[in-house]
Each structure stands twice: as structure tokens, then as C-alpha cells.
Amino acid sequence: MGVPHFLLIPYPTLGHANPLMHLSQVLATHGCKITFLNTEFHHKRANTEVAGLDNPNGHQIEFVTLPDGLDPQDDRSDHKKVIFSIKNHMHAMLPKLIQDINALHVNNNITCIVVTVNMGWALEVGHKMGIKGALLWPASASSLATCDCIPRLIDDGTIDSDGNPTRKQEIQLSPNMPMMDTANFPWCGLGKILFHHIAQEMQTIKLGDWWLCNTTYDLEPAAFTISPILLPIGPLMESDTNKSSIWQGDTTCIDWLDQQPPQSVIYVAFGSSALIDRNQFKELALGLDFLNKPFLWVVPPCNDNKANNTYPDEFHGSKGKIVGWTPQKKILNHSAIAYFISHCGWNSTIEGVCAGVPFLCWPLVKDQFVNKSYICDVWKVGVGLDKDENGLISKGEISKKVEQLVGDEGIKERSSKLKELTLNNIAEGGHSSKNLENFISWAGS
Structure with missing residues (x-):
């Protein structure tokens, strides 16, 4: 051969x-x-x-x-x-x-x-x-x-x-x-x-x-x-x-993560091409502030500064770091990461599973909804974020689901087991x- x-x-x-x-x-x-x-x-x-x-x-x-x-x-x-x-x-x-x-x-x-x-x-x-x-x-x-x-x-x-x-x-x-x-x-x-x-x-x-x-x-x-x-x-x-993406990630976020307590940071990323409605973007920003926990939020440069992505005046972001792109696998495997707010794209899903990180699922289009079903209903390593009567995921909903994860040892245990099973x-x-x-x-x- x-x-x-x-x-x-x-x-x-x-x-x-x-x-x-x-x-x-x-x-x-x-x-x-x-x-x-x-x-x-x-x-x-x-x-x-x-x-x-x-x-x-x-x-x-x-x-x-x-x-x-x-x-x-x-x-x-x-x-x-x-x-x-x-x-x-x-x-x-x-x-x-x-x-x-x-x-x-x-x-x-x-x-x-x-x-x-x-x-x-x-x-x-x-x-x-x-x-x-x-x-x-x-x-x-x-x-x-x-x-x-x-x-x-x-x-x-x-x-x-x-x-x-x-x-x-x-x-x-x-x-x-x-x-x-x-x-x-x-x-x-x-x-x-x-x-x-x-x-x-x-x-x-x-x-x-x-x-x-x-x-x-x-x-x-x-x-x-x-x-x-x-x-x-x-x-x-x-x-x-370090070379896990065709795009160069912002490596300053690793230094920032190094300074955070173990399992304290909420990582928020919706892939390279997701577009979020202007009102929803504002609600997400306020939700991250409202949590009063450290967060790392990826807002890709192709979407940044567009009309949709206007940070509300009352947004402080003092507990968090906002970057254009990250070396995501390295981020997810960092000891400071606690949870992953994800659009449930397949690449992100696999990376989250292999890092053993519980998910907060925010699917936006097509197959992401089926991936969410696997995460929440089949593997049971995450929870879904639900929209309110206005079709928005509210800051209160984000807070409620994060608190639900904080108290759920079963999800953390299943996440660790699924990581081991997958990497085997x-x-x-x-x-x-x-x-x-x-x-x-x-x-x-």
C-alpha cells in the first residue's frame, strides 16, 4: 500500500x-x-x-x-x-x-x-x-x-x-x-x-x-x-x-481566564455567521450584566458595529470580556469555564461535549434545533432557553436557567461522563x- x-x-x-x-x-x-x-x-x-x-x-x-x-x-x-x-x-x-x-x-x-x-x-x-x-x-x-x-x-x-x-x-x-x-x-x-x-x-x-x-x-x-x-x-x-481555527482567535482572553476562579465563567458564542435581532442582542447584554458573574462573550467582527449589535446604554459589562473571535477549543477546556451559552451548531456542540461543559441552548436556525434536542433530551447535558411572549429570550430567563444549572450536579456529572465516552x-x-x-x-x- x-x-x-x-x-x-x-x-x-x-x-x-x-x-x-x-x-x-x-x-x-x-x-x-x-x-x-x-x-x-x-x-x-x-x-x-x-x-x-x-x-x-x-x-x-x-x-x-x-x-x-x-x-x-x-x-x-x-x-x-x-x-x-x-x-x-x-x-x-x-x-x-x-x-x-x-x-x-x-x-x-x-x-x-x-x-x-x-x-x-x-x-x-x-x-x-x-x-x-x-x-x-x-x-x-x-x-x-x-x-x-x-x-x-x-x-x-x-x-x-x-x-x-x-x-x-x-x-x-x-x-x-x-x-x-x-x-x-x-x-x-x-x-x-x-x-x-x-x-x-x-x-x-x-x-x-x-x-x-x-x-x-x-x-x-x-x-x-x-x-x-x-x-x-x-x-x-x-x-x-492553538491552531484550532482557520481564523486567528483573540488570545488575550486566555490571560483573562487565567485570572478567574475555577468554573466561574459563562462562555457565550453563536458561531461565525449568526445574526441576532437588535432587541435580542440588547436583552442578552443586559442578561449577562444581570447575572453578576464573569462572562466571555464572542461578537464576531463580521457582525460587530452593525445596527443589530448596539450595546444598550445601561450595559456595563464590568464583569466580562467581549472579543471578536476565540480559540474556542482552548477556551472550552479552560478550568475557569463553567457553562456554554451556545447556538448549538455542530462544531460547537462537539467541542462543548469534548470539554465536558454543560450547555445553555440557544438554537437559531435549522439543524441547531435537533442538536439542542440531543443536548437536552438525549444526552441530558444542558438546558434550553425559552422565548417569552415577545419572541425574546429575556434577561430573567437567562438568569433562571443559569441558576438551574448551578444547582444541578447531575448535569455536571453526565457532562463529564459524556466527555470520557466521546474521547474514548x-x-x-x-x-x-x-x-x-x-x-x-x-x-x-
């Missing part, structure tokens, strides 16, 4: 690039050759420290770029525009890039392409060139299983042919999965064109022999009964937690470790 050479291609958002970067680091520590393909625009925004990333065994990740076909001033938060521009432009350029990479590595040509969702066209290119392919799904295995069930959901009348729920209801995809509100399917709210793109993408990514998931059998056992090519290889933990999967001989080794063997054969 030769040394596998992986070409990894994320869809250019942080939620896709970070887990694929973590996978690339893990593969490199297994001695694999790694080439990481970014769009030119996304690579320029990326953490420059990552670009020179050396792994402990001396292997280096090589970065290459292709243009996304958009102008510099185009709105890259318009996913419809980005998806179709990338498909139209990068698809045509990828074969030449692969040939150029192979010419530089004559004795170690690319053996496997790994993409995240929306980049399935690259699996088509690889398929035509005789290169193996796989998908790394950046969200939960349950959300992937849900998307894989689109034809079934149309056939049984749960959704219409454009992905819209036919009526308000909760369904269960498999007997042991949480109930799912049909209004929170992963594609809801994206519109007809993107729904049809997702339905088509689910067929395209079947060109990948494996659908890799940053999860474990223990966390979502029922999801693996739906799609047999799902392969849990999580939790994806990179060797250097990547220990030597663990379930995910074996899956990863089998995947690497397959890619190099």
Missing part, C-alpha cells in the same frame, strides 16, 4: 473549512500527504498561521487555491451566488490543477479527494480521472441522514417537491432519533433553488464511497441505521489547540480510530 495523497476541498465558510482542516491534521499525523484547496478569496481571509502548519511527524500541509469566479466586491454571504459560481468556474479548472499537483509529486499522486457538501462537483471530476472520493459532512450525522431521506419525505407527503413541509408536525426519521419539527429541516428557509441543489447534491456525493462524520456511534446511534455509508471518525481533535472513540483501539485507519487503508490501496 502506498502513502495516500489527499486533496481536501471545503466549501468556503468557517463551519466547513475548520472541520476539514482538523481532518487534514489528523491524516497528516498518520503519515498521509495533504493538499488543501481553498478559494483565493477564502485563503486570503484565513489564518496565516495555519498556512505554515507543520505536524509533529514533520509532514506539512500544502495549500493551493483557485478563484471562485466572483468579483472581490461580491456578497459572499449569498450562498446561492457562491455555490453556483464555484461550480461553474472551479469545476473547469480542477482537472488542470490536479495534473499540476501530480506532476510535482510524481511518486505520490493524489489518491483521494475529500470534499464538504456543496463541493460534490469535485467528486465528479475525481471520478472521471479515476481518483477515489469521500465526503466530510460538517454538521451532525442526523442532519445528513435527514437530507438523505429527501426522496422518502417527498414520497410520503411530509414535504412537497420544493422541500416545503406540507403541514405543521413533528416526525421521527428513525425510532431512536429525537422528534424533529418539519419547519427545522436543514433546507427550510433556503428557498426552492437551494433545496433542489441540496437534493441533487445528495445524489452527486454518492460518488464518494464514504460519508465521514465528525461524530461517534454513541452520540447519534440511530443516524447510522439510515445511511450505511456514514462513517463516524469523530471527535476530530487537532494536535495543536479516538483513543487507540477506539471505534472512530479504527474507522479512520480503515479509511486511510482504503484511500491508499
